[in-house]
Amino acid sequence: MIELGIIGLGKWAGVLARAAASSDKLRITRGFSRSAGTRASFASDFGIDCPDRVEDLLADPALQGIILTVPNELHLEYALRCAEAGKHVYIEKPITQRLDEALSLRTACEAAGVRVFVGHCAKLLAGVQAIRQHIDAGELGDLCLLEGHFFNPRALSLTREDWRWYQDKAPGGPLSQIAIHQLDVQRFLGGPVASVGATSARRSPARPEVEDQWLLSLVFESGALGSIGSSWTAAGVFDIRVVGTRATMHYRIDQTLWPTAGRLHESATLTLQRQGQAFHQAERLPVAAGDMFQDELERFAEAIGGRPQPDFDADYGIEILGMVEAARHSDRHQGARVDLREFVRQGLAKGAPIDRNIGSHT
Amino acid sequence: MIELGIIGLGKWAGVLARAAASSDKLRITRGFSRSAGTRASFASDFGIDCPDRVEDLLADPALQGIILTVPNELHLEYALRCAEAGKHVYIEKPITQRLDEALSLRTACEAAGVRVFVGHCAKLLAGVQAIRQHIDAGELGDLCLLEGHFFNPRALSLTREDWRWYQDKAPGGPLSQIAIHQLDVQRFLGGPVASVGATSARRSPARPEVEDQWLLSLVFESGALGSIGSSWTAAGVFDIRVVGTRATMHYRIDQTLWPTAGRLHESATLTLQRQGQAFHQAERLPVAAGDMFQDELERFAEAIGGRPQPDFDADYGIEILGMVEAARHSDRHQGARVDLREFVRQGLAKGAPIDRNIGSHT
Structure with a gap:
């Protein structure tokens, strides 16, 4: 049984704490938030010890890893503190705010001998795994087109009190917050991406700083295309469609149940539409029960135990x-496709030397 | 009762002849194909007189209009012949192959006092009309994102014998052949388009000249975004999703029934998903019976009768x-967004003087 700490005790910490509670591979034993009230209520809700000082949590020799559910802009700072403390670290997506920060983080964690695990959970959805198995079995033929959507109404209720309002805290709004899950799914199903194009818009009457609509076009290294739509002003949608030369698969979940992933299979639909079939005649496949959040935490525990998790490591998070x-970048340049490999190389190179970042915490 | 002729007696002529047969506003009385065998079988199948010479059809004073179902590259030539003969002309989409040709056609028809009607039928689908009514009634709120797909497996069976194999005859493959219907639907539902971006790919093992996958990104003048996916290697899909700040509507038909439009309502689905609702809890709306092909032919008859049809005229076809x-153009330039108004202005200006085109037929 792997013992973990958790830093950042907002809504998402509760989601992960519930997922962890029914695992027999790990348990969360200590938590920390900067707010005393949040610490008290988390300790009460989950029976988890929440010390007053983060140093006490980081110094606890029983903890083998730390889960970070702090706002994006704090990912780097807290991950570096975990590395200094010799703790393996789980980071919610995105790995950091900028590519240069991600390089700093990766370098520091390598130097400290701790593993980085990024919470790209969406690929663990039962239907996504099923599509992958059908692809691998050749049932779809050659992949031609992948299409995914992730919509929710977040931008309609945003206020200046929410960090997601701000471009420097949640860059691109739904892009870095929810569309990123579809990037994970398409990378998992379609393989490496060669180029990315994008167009955004602002439609929310709440008028946050961030864009609230995104359309992405991917060209995979295989030659297939990917399309992702994401809206922060919409009724909940999460679906993925994969078009192959032999068949098309379509998976849809009840997006409003996203935080209670263990219930998603109850209303999810998964279909296999072969050439010549109409959609309503497509084969309806069963969707396995599962909980992507528990699965990802258990994979983090496996990573701590020494089993590589290449679909969740720092390099994956950077990609x-x-x-x-x-x-x-594409959106700022009229939507023109951006060569991903070259873009990442340049983005990583912009970073400050790692010693300087580490130094700020010593 | 309006009497019409039809030129080009391939598969699509049969679709339109069947749609016309049950109309009480028009009838098709004469047909022409360059192939004697095709003329004979069409005459036999539909009881329609098919003279040996196109001149006989064009000179028939009983005919008030001509339906053109010839390959795209012949649209201009035959439309100009109709104009010379003083016949109103129905042209299958796209209006012509190039913008300069469309300008020639529009100018010639205006000079001849005949109306141009372009067969942009998809907006007449019952579900598309229903979405438009819900938009107009304010039930969706402000529009944010429109998404449409049109897939079929055409590229899997293309051969060099088919004009659709060739880039100069069916430019962009599914783009000018089926995605164009989604452009019609999105223009109808979302209003004028400010810019267009696109990415294509070739995935068909048959390897036709044309691209077989397209992803389009539209920015509407309203500020909303539009996304269109089109594949020529896929099981049949035609759907449209419209996301507004109050609700999302989704319409799906059995694409394999496209040529028998009168049956589409039997298996079509139309849903209204309000904010907070999951998709499977969305309101399921009835889909009215209808036949978009009969509807468009009757609108052509109305145009002949003098009633303007701005959603089907030459200007609309040009747009x-x-x-x-x-x-x-965007695809050739890394997918960068193209300003539509400026692009059309330049495209129209490239044309040869109209007299020269007219002259080639006298």
Whole structure:
């Protein structure tokens, strides 16, 4: 049983704490928030000890890893503190705000001998795994087109009190917050991405700083195309469609249940539409029960135990963040496609020397 | 009862002849194909007189209009012949192959006092009309994102014997052949388009000259975004999703029934998903029976009768063709967004003087 700490005790910490509670591979035993009230209520809700000082959590020899559910802009700072303390670190997506920060983080964690695990959970959805199995079995033929959507109404209720309002805290709004899950899914199903194009818009009457609509076009190294739509002003949608020369698969979940992933299979639909079939005649496949959040935490525990998790490591997090940043770059340049490999290389190179970042915490 | 002739007696002529047969506003009384065998079988199948010479059809004083179902590259030539003969002309989409040709056609028809009607039928689908009514009633709120797909497996079976194999005959493959219907639908639902971006790919093992996958990104003048995916290697899909700040509507038909439009309502689905609702809890709306092909032919008859049809006239056809051409231009330029108004203006200006085109047929 792997013991973990958790830093950042907002809504998402509760989601992960519930997912962890029913695992027999790990448990969360200590938590920290800068707010005393939040510490008290988290300790009460989950029976988890929440010390007053983060140093006490980081110094606890029983903890083998730390889960970070702090706002994006704090990912680097807290991950570096975990590395200094010799703790393996789980970071919610995106790995950091900028590519140069991600390089700093990766370098520091390598030097400290701790593993980085980035919470790119969406690929663990039961339907996504099922599509992957059908692709691998050749049932779809050659892949031609992948299409995914992630919509929710977040921008309609945003206020200046929410960090997601601000471009420097949640770059691109739904792009870095929810569309990023579709980037994970498409990378998992379609393989490496060669280029990214993007177009954004602002439609929310709340008028946050961030864009609230994104359309992304991916060209995979295989030659297939990917399309991602993301809206922060919409009724909830999460779906993925994969078009192959032999068949098309389509998976849809009830997006409003996203935080209670263990219930998603109850209303999810997964279909296999072969050439010549109409959609309503497509084969309806069963969707396995599952909980992507528990699965990802258990994979973090496996990583701590020494089993590599290449779909969740720092390099993977950097690749996905590279797509997010490339999309923003494309949008600023009339939507022209951005060569991903070259863009990531340049983005990583912009960083300050790692010693300087580490130094700020000593 | 309006009497019409039809030129080009391939598969699509049969679709329109069946749609016309049950109309009480028009009838098709004469047909022409360059192939004697095709003329004979069409005459036999539909009881329609098919003279040996196109001149006989064009000179028939009983005919008030001509339906052109010839390959795209012949649209201009035959439309000009109709204009010379003083016949109103129905042209299958796209209006012509190039914008300069469309300008020639429009000018010639205006000079001859005949109306041009372009067969942009998809907006007449019952579900598209229903979405438009819900938009107009304010039930969706402000529009944010429109998404449409049109897939079929055409490229899997293309051969060099088919004009659709060739880039100069079916430019962009599915782009000018089926995605164009989604451009019509999105223009109808979302209003004028400000810019177009596009990315294409070739995935068909048959390897036709044309691209077989397209992703389009539209920015509407309203500020909303539009996304269109089109594949020529896929099981049949035609759907449209419209995201507004109050609700999302989704309409799906059985694409394999496209040529038998009168049956589409039997298996079509139309849903209204309000904010807070999951998709499977969305309101399921009835889909009215209808036949978009009969509807468009009757609108052509109304145009002949003097009632303007601005959603089907030459200017409309030029606007939609402009989007097709802008998408190809964007794809050749790394997918960067193309300003539609400026692009169309330049495309129209490239044309040869109209007299020269007219002259080639006298």
